[in-house]
Amino acid sequence: MAGKVDTSLPLEYQTHQDRMNILGFWVFLGAEIVLFATLFASYFILVDRTAGGPSGADIFHLKEVLINTFLLLTSSFTAGLMIREMRNHNLKGMLILFGITLLLGLGFLSVEIYEFTIFVDKGAAIGTSAFTSALFTLLGTHGAHVSLGIGWGILIMIQLVKRGLTPTTARKTFIFSLYWHFLDVVWIFIFTFVYLKGMVM
DSSP, X not given: OOSOOXXXXXXXXXXXXXXXXXXXXXXXXXHHHHHHHHHHHHHHHHTTOOXXXXXXXXXXXXXXXXXXXXXXXXXXXXXXXXXHHHHTTOHHHHHHHHHHHHHHHHHHHHHHHHHHHHHHHTTOOTTSOHHHHHHHHHHHHHHHHHHHHHHHHHXXXXXXXXXXXXXXXXXXXXXXXXXXXXXXXXXXXXXXXXXXXXXXX
C-alpha cells in the first residue's frame, strides 16, 4: 500500500476529496431512489391493466425468484466482507470476495434473463399489455444497473491489481459497495411488492 495514511480514519476517508466523492455518491443514490420510486409507482398503477393477457399470478414462479433473491442477498453479504478485508488491508482476501460478489451478480443476471424467456413463452412480452411493459421496464432497469455494476466492479478490480490498495482504490471500492447494497435494497422491494404480491393477488 503506497502513501502515508491516517490510521485513525478508514482508508477510503483519507482525503477531503475522498470524503466529498463519497458524499456526492450518496446524493447520486438519492436520485436513483427517485428513479426507482417512479418505476414502482408506474408499475402499481398499471399492474391490473393486462388487456386480457397474463397477469403476475400467471407468469411468476417462486423458484427463480428465490434463487435470484439468494444470489443477490449473498452478493451483498460478500460485498460487506470485502469492505471488512479492505479495512484490514488484506488485498488478496478483498479481491477474492470482490470476484465472488461479481460472479453472484452474474448468476443473478443469468437467472433473470432465463426468467424473461419464460415470461415471453407464456405470452407476456414487453408489448403485450401495460402491465408487462411496466414489469419489463422495472425489472430491466434493475438488471441494467446490475450489469453496469459488474462492468464497473471489473474495472475497479483491474485497478486494485495494478495499483494495489491505496486511498483512491479504497474509495472507489467503498462507493461500489454502496451501489451494490442499494441494488440489493431495490431487489427486496421488487421481491416483496412485485413478485410476492403478484403471486398472492
